[in-house]
Amino acid sequence: MSQWAMVIDLNRCVGCHACAIACRAEWQVPVGEGYRRNWVKRLGPANTPHGLAFTFYPGLCNHCDHPVCVSVCTADEEEKVFKCPKTGKTKKMKVRATYKDPFTGVVLIDKDRCLGCGACVEACPYKARYLNEELDEPKADKCTFCYERVIRGEVPACVKTCIADARIFGDLGDPNSEVSKLVKAGAKRLVSKEVNIGPNVYWVGKEKDLYLLLQQAPKEKTWENV
Amino acid sequence: MKRRDFLKLSGGVCAALASLQLDSKFLRGLSAAEAAELPGSLGAKEVPSVCDMCFWRCPIVAKVKNGRVVKIEGNPRSPTNGTRICARGNAGIQLLYDKDRLKYPMKRVGARGEGKWAKISWDEALDEIAYNIKETMKKYGVHSMAFFDHGASAGFFREIFEELGTENFSNEPAFFQCVGPALLAYLYTVGYQAVGNAKVDLANAKAILLFASHLGENIQVSLVKDFIEGLAKGAKLIVVDPRFSTAAGKADIWLPIRPGTDLALLLAWTNYLIENDLYDKDFVKNHCIGFEEVKKAVKKYDLDWAAKICDLPKEDIKKAIDILAQNKPHVGVHPGRHSAWYGRQDVQRHRAMAILTGLLGAVGLPGGLYFPPTPPIAKVKLMECHEFPVKGIFEEGEKEVPPPEVSLKEDYPFAELFHGSPTDAIIKATLTGKPYPIKLWGVCGVNIIQTIPNPYQTKEAIKNLDFIFCVDNIPTESVLWADIVLPDATYLERYDGLYSAQETKDYVALRQPVVPPMFESRPAFQIALELGKRLGFKANYTSEVEWLDAQLKKAGYSVAKLSKTGLFTYEVNPYRDRKHLSFDTDSGKYELASEAFADEDFPAIPEPDFAPAPPKGYARLLYGRVPVHTFAKTMNNIWLNNEWPENHLWVNDEVARALGLKTGDEVILENQDGYRSEKPVKVFVTPGIRPDAVYLPHGFGSRSPMLKTAYGKGVSDTFLITHYEQEPMMGASSHRNNFVRFIKDGKVLSIPEIRPVPPEIPRFENRKRA
Numbered sequence: 003m004s005q006w007a008m009v010i011d012l013n014r015c016v017g018c019h020a021c022a023i024a025c026r027a028e029w030q031v032p033v034g035e036g037y038r039r040n041w042v043k044r045l046g047p048a049n050t051p052h053g054l055a056f057t058f059y060p061g062l063c064n065h066c067d068h069p070v071c072v073s074v075c076t077a078d079e080e081e082k083v084f085k086c087p088k089t090g091k092t093k094k095m096k097v098r099a100t101y102k103d104p105f106t107g108v109v110l111i112d113k114d115r116c117l118g119c120g121a122c123v124e125a126c127p128y129k130a131r132y133l134n135e136e137l138d139e140p141k142a143d144k145c146t147f148c149y150e151r152v153i154r155g156e157v158p159a160c161v162k163t164c165i166a167d168a169r170i171f172g173d174l175g176d177p178n179s180e181v182s183k184l185v186k187a188g189a190k191r192l193v194s195k196e197v198n199i200g201p202n203v204y205w206v207g208k209e210k211d212l213y214l215l216l217q218q219a220p221k222e223k224t225w226e227n228v
Numbered sequence: 229m230k231r232r233d234f235l236k237l238s239g240g241v242c243a244a245l246a247s248l249q250l251d252s253k254f255l256r257g258l259s260a261a262e263a264a265e266l267p268g269s270l271g272a273k274e275v276p277s278v279c280d281m282c283f284w285r286c287p288i289v290a291k292v293k294n295g296r297v298v299k300i301e302g303n304p305r306s307p308t309n310g311t312r313i314c315a316r317g318n319a320g321i322q323l324l325y326d327k328d329r330l331k332y333p334m335k336r337v338g339a340r341g342e343g344k345w346a347k348i349s350w351d352e353a354l355d356e357i358a359y360n361i362k363e364t365m366k367k368y369g370v371h372s373m374a375f376f377d378h379g380a381s382a383g384f385f386r387e388i389f390e391e392l393g394t395e396n397f398s399n400e401p402a403f404f405q406c407v408g409p410a411l412l413a414y415l416y417t418v419g420y421q422a423v424g425n426a427k428v429d430l431a432n433a434k435a436i437l438l439f440a441s442h443l444g445e446n447i448q449v450s451l452v453k454d455f456i457e458g459l460a461k462g463a464k465l466i467v468v469d470p471r472f473s474t475a476a477g478k479a480d481i482w483l484p485i486r487p488g489t490d491l492a493l494l495l496a497w498t499n500y501l502i503e504n505d506l507y508d509k510d511f512v513k514n515h516c517i518g519f520e521e522v523k524k525a526v527k528k529y530d531l532d533w534a535a536k537i538c539d540l541p542k543e544d545i546k547k548a549i550d551i552l553a554q555n556k557p558h559v560g561v562h563p564g565r566h567s568a569w570y571g572r573q574d575v576q577r578h579r580a581m582a583i584l585t586g587l588l589g590a591v592g593l594p595g596g597l598y599f600p601p602t603p604p605i606a607k608v609k610l611m612e613c614h615e616f617p618v619k620g621i622f623e624e625g626e627k628e629v630p631p632p633e634v635s636l637k638e639d640y641p642f643a644e645l646f647h648g649s650p651t652d653a654i655i656k657a658t659l660t661g662k663p664y665p666i667k668l669w670g671v672c673g674v675n676i677i678q679t680i681p682n683p684y685q686t687k688e689a690i691k692n693l694d695f696i697f698c699v700d701n702i703p704t705e706s707v708l709w710a711d712i713v714l715p716d717a718t719y720l721e722r723y724d725g726l727y728s729a730q731e732t733k734d735y736v737a738l739r740q741p742v743v744p745p746m747f748e749s750r751p752a753f754q755i756a757l758e759l760g761k762r763l764g765f766k767a768n769y770t771s772e773v774e775w776l777d778a779q780l781k782k783a784g785y786s787v788a789k790l791s792k793t794g795l796f797t798y799e800v801n802p803y804r805d806r807k808h809l810s811f812d813t814d815s816g817k818y819e820l821a822s823e824a825f826a827d828e829d830f831p832a833i834p835e836p837d838f839a840p841a842p843p844k845g846y847a848r849l850l851y852g853r854v855p856v857h858t859f860a861k862t863m864n865n866i867w868l869n870n871e872w873p874e875n876h877l878w879v880n881d882e883v884a885r886a887l888g889l890k891t892g893d894e895v896i897l898e899n900q901d902g903y904r905s906e907k908p909v910k911v912f913v914t915p916g917i918r919p920d921a922v923y924l925p926h927g928f929g930s931r932s933p934m935l936k937t938a939y940g941k942g943v944s945d946t947f948l949i950t951h952y953e954q955e956p957m958m959g960a961s962s963h964r965n966n967f968v969r970f971i972k973d974g975k976v977l978s979i980p981e982i983r984p985v986p987p988e989i990p991r992f993e994n995r996k997r998a
Contacts, residue, residue, distance in 0.1 A: 016452055020317075022871060023319050024318045027269070027867075046477070054472055054916060056477030056916060148268070159268070159269075164312065165312045165449045165452050
């Protein structure tokens with residue numbers, strides 16, 4: 003079973019924001035408050051139990067195992083045929099306007115069916131979605147792991163531009179992939195006691211840097227109030 | 229091939245994860261219409277070119293759909309950046325489509341600085357500039373003109389001013405406000421320009437030493453990539469910086485040095501290497517001169533002394549130099565770039581870095597200073613002045629313009645080596661008419677008001693001019709002061725020169741138009757040719773392609789041949805066998821002691837020289853870069869502005885506690901001369917800066933209302949840098965001898981002196997008040 007995933011190496015990341023701009027260009031994300039699929043937040047310089055630290059939170063959609071954004075979607079369920087980009091195998095499933103692709107684990111939005119209600123935007127504890135109101139009709143938008151590029155043989159835009167080669171993209175379903183190896187070696191996710199919905203973006207780095215990063219883990223079950 | 233079939237062939241995820249390919253490769257077989265319908269930038273037409281969002285100029289591939297540039301990526305053929313480009317490179321699209329772009333030539337109708345213009349034709353604009361150049365030459369002589377240049381376009385105009393013969397044909401902020409002192413220091417030690425894009429092989433270093441470096445905050449893609457590569461391979465990192473920078477965040481040892489005391493640390497380390505027999509004896513014996521003099525000169529400087537002067541723990545200083553010594557000769561001592569810090573010590577501080585490098589033997593071997601390649605292209609002259617535009621300026625039969633009676637370089641014995649004259653001398657001559665009047669300025673691609681220290685003085689100088697013209701893409705505050713404004717085409721709309729990195733791997737890359745020039749903008753090449761024509765110049769080439777082909781011919785290339793790939797690579801040998809090591813210095817050796825310096829009555833070996841400590845109640849104003857902006861040039865770019873709209877002031881946490889400040893509080897800054905920030909700045913409280921300094925990222929606080937995105941966002945550091953001192957050897961203007969205190973709710977907040985200042989360090993004395 004495939005699950006696309008990303009590991010970001012904070013030892014390499016210099017917080018240059020190339021990823022964020024490449025993503026904005028690739029997917030025509032308009033400029034506006036909260037309008038982004040991909041972001042960089044600066045953490046520190048701040049004291050940690052492991053010493054003074056200065057690192058970054060390069061963030062994007064976590065393509066969670068249990069995506070709460072999917073369960074709050076207000077569109078009606080419809081049957082959709084999914085196709086495995088690797089084998090061409092197909093599978094029928096009833097889904098709403100946003101769903102988790104059964105062959106890649108990527109959480110996607112069917113823009114034709116999105117009602118623009120904004121429920122998924124509110125539900126995401128990582129604030130990884132935004133409602134694009136610059137369109138004729140508002141639609142939710144977020145990172146797709148560059149699904150459309152990857153199935154055509156390209157890498158995600160953020161990975162391609164990363165000046166420090168800090169972003170490693172791959173399939174957790176393949177135990178020999180670099181992401182699988184890094185996850186096995188202890189890469190960290192943004193989860194907390196309160197919020198653990200199986201995110202698939204991981205970070206590696208120095209203890210002090212991860213200390214600052216892990217404080218960014220959401221603690222509020224945002225989806226419960228939607 | 230149908231799209232469906234194509235998808236089947238593409239190989240899907242496995243191929244995606246395994247390979248990086250140009251889109252065009254796997255989109256082969258699609259019709260143009262089908263390709264344009266693909267999502268994102270997929271299926272776009274690809275035009276290789278060269279970035280110009282900063283002066284490092286990475287090779288790029290611009291992607292065009294339906295006539296619009298939709299994406300910019302690195303050129304995968306580039307041996308330096310490959311597919312990688314930084315945030316600014318990615319955002320180049322928003323320079324091209326900036327709503328505030330200069331659209332047509334304009335003539336001033338209001339007062340200088342008001343930015344009130346009337347639209348005029350290209351002919352009228354160029355006639356007016358040519359007329360004023362001739363008039364100025366006639367009335368005041370050739371040297372009464374100065375050209376302020378930066379960026380790719382500037383070179384074409386520089387050629388005109390140089391050919392006309394003014395000694396002020398170039399005033400690059402990149403030189404006299406920035407890299408000049410470091411460049412001079414390395415030139416006289418190693419014999420070549422080891423700085424600029426520094427020739428330090430960080431990718432293969434086993435230990436790296438950085439001084440106040442903005443690596444990671446100031447992005448040169450190949451350098452950051454090499455730096456990270458080196459660290460990933462296990463290099464130890466030592467960062468000397470009053471601020472906990474991005475690089476410090478990755479360091480093994482951070483030395484938060486008292487600002488302005490770097491020479492103490494360097495001299496004590498030099499002594500430590502010699503006293504403890506830790507230097508590279510083979511290199512010093514066979515390839516250096518001046519070792520015995522150095523040994524004698526630094527003898528009295530020990531680690532205890534440095535610890536006191538620099539306000540650093542002795543154990544950390546010792547640990548750092550031991551790491552460097554253990555990893556010699558594969559040590560990268562990076563000279564940085566901007567070195568116009570304090571004035572007097574700037575060249576010597578960098579000499580001390582070069583001496584340390586030599587003692588570590590970190591020269592010509594992996595990890596150390598390397599030897600830059602020379603790209604295999606011909607230098608050609610674009611145009612020549614056969615008939616001088618003003619009669620009587622030159623004697624009959626005279627080929628060269630005589631130098632002025634008193635040169636603006638007069639006070640600086642080493643300024644002669646470099647293009648143009650020191651900025652301060654030009655500004656003073658413009659203000660006072662001494663030693664001769666300067667009455668005309670040309671400005672291209674540089675926002676001088678946000679670059680040269682004391683912008684109040686710069687504005688006064690501009691008021692004294694008979695004429696000033698600006699060539700730019702956007703209406704910066706400097707453009708507001710122009711009499712004639714010329715809209716340059718952006719780098720995505722024009723041919724330009726040929727570019728190479730001259731690093732451990734190299735290429736020759738072609739900049740070519742991705743889309744045609746918008747509005748009435750024109751490429752600088754064409755503007756300069758037209759201006760030259762009006763000044764009696766004869767162009768040796770009539771088109772960019774002809775001019776470029778003449779340069780490429782030597783290597784067997786042409787524009788036609790390069791237009792598909794954008795670049796060619798060539799073999800580089802950055803390292804040298806020690807048996808065959810030679811240096812292009814006077815002695816042919818690596819010069820630990822500089823006789824040339826001594827000949828001009830400067831120390832042959834650096835001596836302790838410390839920048840004055842802040843006046844009581846003030847903190848030193850440090851400035852620097854953020855990774856998404858280039859100087860004060862990119863703040864109006866909507867994507868970059870969105871990413872980083874304003875700057876924040878870093879304040880030490882102990883200082884903040886004493887003053888009752890917390891992150892997000894707003895303070896007005898007042899400098900030692902009484903100048904205040906234009907508006908309050910938000911405070912960022914952090915343990916990552918020394919208590920005797922504050923840090924304000926550069927380039928913000930735009931004062932041009934015509935830059936609608938950038939205007940009034942953040943606070944300008946340059947407008948608080950009103951005091952500066954001249955570097956005495958080559959005449960750079962210092963930037964770090966300015967100090968601020970805070971004003972909050974109308975009350976002055978004095979900065980407490982938390983770290984005591986030893987008597988060896990003088991205190992800054994106020995000479996003037998605004």
